[in-house]
Amino acid sequence: MHLFPKSPASIGVGPLIKEMHITPIAITDPPLLNAAGLHAPFALRTVVELVTDDGITGISEIPGNIQTDEALEAARHLIIGKDPFQLGQLQYALEAHFGKESAQDRGDTPWDQRKVVHVFSALEVACLDIIGKICNRPVVDLLGGKMRDAVPFAAYLFFKYEGAGGILGRKKEPALKGWAAARQEEAVDPKGIVAQARAMCNAYGFKSIKLKGGAFEPRVETDAMLALHGEFGKEYPLRFDPNAIWKPETAYIYGKEMEGILEYLEDPVRGQENMGKLRKKLKTPLATNMCTTSFEDIPKSIRLGAEDIILSDHHFWGGLRASMQLSKLCRTFGRDLSMHSNSHLGISLAAMVHLGAALPEMPYALDTHYPWQSEEIIVGGSLEFQEGAVPVPTGPGLGVVLDKEALQRLHEAYKACGLTKRDDEVEMQKIHPEWKFQKVRW
Amino acid sequence: MHLFPKSPASIGVGPLIKEMHITPIAITDPPLLNAAGLHAPFALRTVVELVTDDGITGISEIPGNIQTDEALEAARHLIIGKDPFQLGQLQYALEAHFGKESAQDRGDTPWDQRKVVHVFSALEVACLDIIGKICNRPVVDLLGGKMRDAVPFAAYLFFKYEGAGGILGRKKEPALKGWAAARQEEAVDPKGIVAQARAMCNAYGFKSIKLKGGAFEPRVETDAMLALHGEFGKEYPLRFDPNAIWKPETAYIYGKEMEGILEYLEDPVRGQENMGKLRKKLKTPLATNMCTTSFEDIPKSIRLGAEDIILSDHHFWGGLRASMQLSKLCRTFGRDLSMHSNSHLGISLAAMVHLGAALPEMPYALDTHYPWQSEEIIVGGSLEFQEGAVPVPTGPGLGVVLDKEALQRLHEAYKACGLTKRDDEVEMQKIHPEWKFQKVRW
Numbered sequence: 001m002h003l004f005p006k007s008p009a010s011i012g013v014g015p016l017i018k019e020m021h022i023t024p025i026a027i028t029d030p031p032l033l034n035a036a037g038l039h040a041p042f043a044l045r046t047v048v049e050l051v052t053d054d055g056i057t058g059i060s061e062i063p064g065n066i067q068t069d070e071a072l073e074a075a076r077h078l079i080i081g082k083d084p085f086q087l088g089q090l091q092y093a094l095e096a097h098f099g100k101e102s103a104q105d106r107g108d109t110p111w112d113q114r115k116v117v118h119v120f121s122a123l124e125v126a127c128l129d130i131i132g133k134i135c136n137r138p139v140v141d142l143l144g145g146k147m148r149d150a151v152p153f154a155a156y157l158f159f160k161y162e163g164a165g166g167i168l169g170r171k172k173e174p175a176l177k178g179w180a181a182a183r184q185e186e187a188v189d190p191k192g193i194v195a196q197a198r199a200m201c202n203a204y205g206f207k208s209i210k211l212k213g214g215a216f217e218p219r220v221e222t223d224a225m226l227a228l229h230g231e232f233g234k235e236y237p238l239r240f241d242p243n244a245i246w247k248p249e250t251a252y253i254y255g256k257e258m259e260g261i262l263e264y265l266e267d268p269v270r271g272q273e274n275m276g277k278l279r280k281k282l283k284t285p286l287a288t289n290m291c292t293t294s295f296e297d298i299p300k301s302i303r304l305g306a307e308d309i310i311l312s313d314h315h316f317w318g319g320l321r322a323s324m325q326l327s328k329l330c331r332t333f334g335r336d337l338s339m340h341s342n343s344h345l346g347i348s349l350a351a352m353v354h355l356g357a358a359l360p361e362m363p364y365a366l367d368t369h370y371p372w373q374s375e376e377i378i379v380g381g382s383l384e385f386q387e388g389a390v391p392v393p394t395g396p397g398l399g400v401v402l403d404k405e406a407l408q409r410l411h412e413a414y415k416a417c418g419l420t421k422r423d424d425e426v427e428m429q430k431i432h433p434e435w436k437f438q439k440v441r442w
Numbered sequence: 443m444h445l446f447p448k449s450p451a452s453i454g455v456g457p458l459i460k461e462m463h464i465t466p467i468a469i470t471d472p473p474l475l476n477a478a479g480l481h482a483p484f485a486l487r488t489v490v491e492l493v494t495d496d497g498i499t500g501i502s503e504i505p506g507n508i509q510t511d512e513a514l515e516a517a518r519h520l521i522i523g524k525d526p527f528q529l530g531q532l533q534y535a536l537e538a539h540f541g542k543e544s545a546q547d548r549g550d551t552p553w554d555q556r557k558v559v560h561v562f563s564a565l566e567v568a569c570l571d572i573i574g575k576i577c578n579r580p581v582v583d584l585l586g587g588k589m590r591d592a593v594p595f596a597a598y599l600f601f602k603y604e605g606a607g608g609i610l611g612r613k614k615e616p617a618l619k620g621w622a623a624a625r626q627e628e629a630v631d632p633k634g635i636v637a638q639a640r641a642m643c644n645a646y647g648f649k650s651i652k653l654k655g656g657a658f659e660p661r662v663e664t665d666a667m668l669a670l671h672g673e674f675g676k677e678y679p680l681r682f683d684p685n686a687i688w689k690p691e692t693a694y695i696y697g698k699e700m701e702g703i704l705e706y707l708e709d710p711v712r713g714q715e716n717m718g719k720l721r722k723k724l725k726t727p728l729a730t731n732m733c734t735t736s737f738e739d740i741p742k743s744i745r746l747g748a749e750d751i752i753l754s755d756h757h758f759w760g761g762l763r764a765s766m767q768l769s770k771l772c773r774t775f776g777r778d779l780s781m782h783s784n785s786h787l788g789i790s791l792a793a794m795v796h797l798g799a800a801l802p803e804m805p806y807a808l809d810t811h812y813p814w815q816s817e818e819i820i821v822g823g824s825l826e827f828q829e830g831a832v833p834v835p836t837g838p839g840l841g842v843v844l845d846k847e848a849l850q851r852l853h854e855a856y857k858a859c860g861l862t863k864r865d866d867e868v869e870m871q872k873i874h875p876e877w878k879f880q881k882v883r884w
Binding site: 014083085086087088089091092131134135136137141142144145146147295296298299302321322324325328329331332333334358360 | 456525527528529530531533534573576577578579583584586587588589737738740741744763764766767770771773774775776800802
């Protein structure tokens with residue numbers, strides 16, 4: 001396929017990458033429930049810093065996993081000495097080094113477990129941060145420019161146990177107020193979810209609401225959506241995500257019951273075939289981040305008509321530029337694009353905001369776990385939400401600066417917490433020893 | 443579709459566009475034949491210059507047509523005062539102003555007749571030239587970086603009448619040598635085509651050969667391909683393009699006869715349905731720039747399996763960034779991407795080279811009419827070919843500089859020649875008054 005071989009292209013005029021720092025961190029995470037189990041007290045992230053020979057630093061943040069960190073380390077020679085603009089060559093070199101991953105490699109959990117996509121995303125975003133600084137432009141301008149000045153997000157609700165997470169685990173930190181207090185509260189029923197929604201929307205001004213389900217039986221979760229509809233349905237669009245844990249017949253029954261109250265239903269069933277069949281029976285648009293999760297998955301998705309909305313995630317889809325390509329692909333085939341998230345801090349949020357600002361179409365508010373996090377590694381602390389939206393950072397690159405002290409503190413927390421990868425099943429078994437992850441449960 | 447409205451995004455930190463100059467030019471073009479008739483003695487191009495308020499000039503070149511020039515003029519207020527990085531907003535503004543064009547608007551001729559895609563392409567390429575200059579980087583680095591240092595092109599053969607074109611029309615300029623002499627020669631049979639191929643490959647070092655057909659009956663043109671195969675088949679891949687003028691049964695018969703000697707067969711029939719049916723019957727890969735010509739055409743192309751290779755053209759597909767998106771889309775669906783051309787000068791060639799250099803995959807040498815042109819509007823004259831490939835310009839932006847004197851001279855030629863758009867049928871009727879363009883002829 002390469003009649004005309006890729007050449008180690010001559011180096012450009014700019015600076016070359018001289019250093020890479022890979023720092024795993026652990027951040028306090030409350031006991032949130034999902035189809036795969038329970039969030040551990042700490043969520044893991046990895047922060048990557050690339051430094052050029054003229055002292056420009058580019059940063060990025062990806063889901064934390066010791067295998068990804070090791071892969072980043074193994075890719076060191078592919079990025080050191082390289083021109084940050086040569087992203088096509090970097091991707092080619094990574095694929096040549098690690099082999100091409102397939103969509104199947106992502107695993108069955110709600111989070112993606114592939115290595116190479118995470119490595120490339122980490123390096124691409126850090127390179128774009130550098131490029132933006134070289135060009136004195138925000139990353140959004142490297143993606144085609146700003147279509148909107150602020151990027152709207154949705155309130156992302158979880159069923160959860162009581163507790164602050166982190167060293168407090170399932171205990172609460174006393175004397176907190178507002179959302180900081182509310183996010184410690186238990187929410188295991190419709191009433192708890194409505195209270196959580198109220199507190200989160202009050203604090204952030206969100207104007208869309210999503211509930212992560214898959215934790216309790218469908219009746220409870222559907223009742224929670226009906227309760228949310230009763231409280232917020234006139235004001236805010238609602239969505240629900242049972243993490244592909246429902247059987248097709250379950251999804252049909254409860255999908256029908258929720259018909260008309262959802263702006264979309266996310267991963268009601270597992271697999272593109274099941275999604276495609278259900279989509280023919282429901283009027284509610286279907287969204288996915290578990291059934292169609294890579295470019296490799298797209299042809300079958302289109303053939304089967306598996307979903308209306310792809311929830312991209314630049315960490316899994318090959319970075320910010322590939323996400324723009326996915327957006328074009330979605331528009332070409334009459335699909336919409338929106339955005340998935342995992343627990344994350346401000347570097348990832350900034351990247352998501354630059355991408356969101358560049359998207360030609362944005363019919364849905366994006367997902368973010370950000371309100372669940374109480375720590376930050378960027379100077380100035382957490383990024384601000386205005387009426388549920390994050391203003392696009394205007395500084396060069398990502399427009400956020402790494403707080404080295406906070407990074408070190410959270411790296412110490414990583415070393416202390418003993419976790420090296422996400423495993424929500426193990427966490428759940430600490431409370432319910434018999435509990436087992438099931439791909440399809442109800 | 444825009445829950446979150448596009449805002450007139452706040453202006454970036456960089457320079458704004460202050461001036462736009464639109465200059466139609468006419469360039470000497472030899473009497474080349476194709477399915478739509480005969481090339482006029484002059485081919486028309488339009489050169490666009492954008493100048494920022496701090497004096498940076500960005501240039502681009504598009505097919506010349508008075509309607510495009512008028513549309514560019516009508517779009518002046520959408521680009522003046524704007525930040526060259528805001529390409530997403532520019533596209534949105536153009537579509538809002540002119541309305542969205544459909545693939546049907548391209549017309550039945552081998553060249554695309556849509557207005558807005560040409561306007562956007564002209565402005566996008568000139569903006570990228572400016573961005574590259576602001577960032578001190580070649581345009582290729584704005585597209586993901588260089589995958590190869592030089593971009594290979596194919597020898598693009600035409601059946602033709604004798605003559606130099608331009609003011610000499612069907613007369614020859616005396617005392618020329620090499621390819622400059624050879625391109626004036628008649629080529630209306632296999633022998634003429636083989637001589638043309640030899641002269642062009644000698645001059646440029648091309649290592650792939652394409653014959654534009656559709657001018658003579660299939661027997662003559664197939665014989666020309668067989669003759670090329672006899673002369674060059676062991677060395678160079680060959681392709682043939684009858685411009686969609688063959689009936690399905692004709693395409694099947696001659697396609698079968700050429701099976702095994704072609705690397706691909708371009709637009710043997712008209713329409714995606716016919717392409718899809720023929721593709722099932724032939725082993726030779728099918729390529730198109732007439733049946734699938736826009737993102738809007740893609741879903742049906744995929745559904746019907748209409749072709750193996752899309753011949754993009756950044757002038758018609760929405761610019762260089764959209765062409766990169768098309769490349770990703772092609773790879774996603776197991777298609778290849780290569781490149782179409784019309785008569786053009788060095789600004790278009792430079793843009794094609796930057797794009798070609800950034801493409802992750804390049805299985806086929808790109809098309810170019812460049813050897814047929816004897817004039818240039820860039821400083822230093824024609825871009826150099828090395829063994830059939832053009833080294834990627836290394837200067838900032840497109841890396842080519844407009845020769846203002848040459849521009850003025852060719853603008854005078856435009857005013858003098860009396861042409862305002864391409865019409866190969868009218869040219870042919872000057873020689874054969876009864877000749878009529880037919881969408882399908884044989």
